[in-house]
Amino acid sequence: LAQVKPAEGDRIRHADLDAFLRYGSAQGYHAPHASRAREDQPVKVIGMRRRIAENMAASKRAIPHFTYVDEIDVTAPEAMRGDPNANPGPPPKPTLPPFP
Secondary structure (H helix, E strand, O other): OOOOOOOOOOOOOHHHHHHHHHHHOOOOOOOOOOOOOOOOOOOOOOHHHHHHHHHHHHHHHHOOOOOOOOOOOOHHHHHHHHHHHHOOOOOOOOOOOOOO
């Protein structure tokens, strides 16, 4: 208990102990709902799982991956959308999606 630092005041609360066990001890962070780490156990990938893994790896290698980003100026549509909102009345409020 001497190593536990209280969050406020000089009284150690249950939450202070939990925080110490998760962060302050030499074991490092441990999520409250997770179990302690165990040794790795190699598992042989066979059958259907092997086929799935092979297909996923092949598609990652063979299919071209790209990202397309386009920048447009939406100042005018945004002003048009804001105008009816500023002036109350019966006209409908247009939204941004109808503007290509």
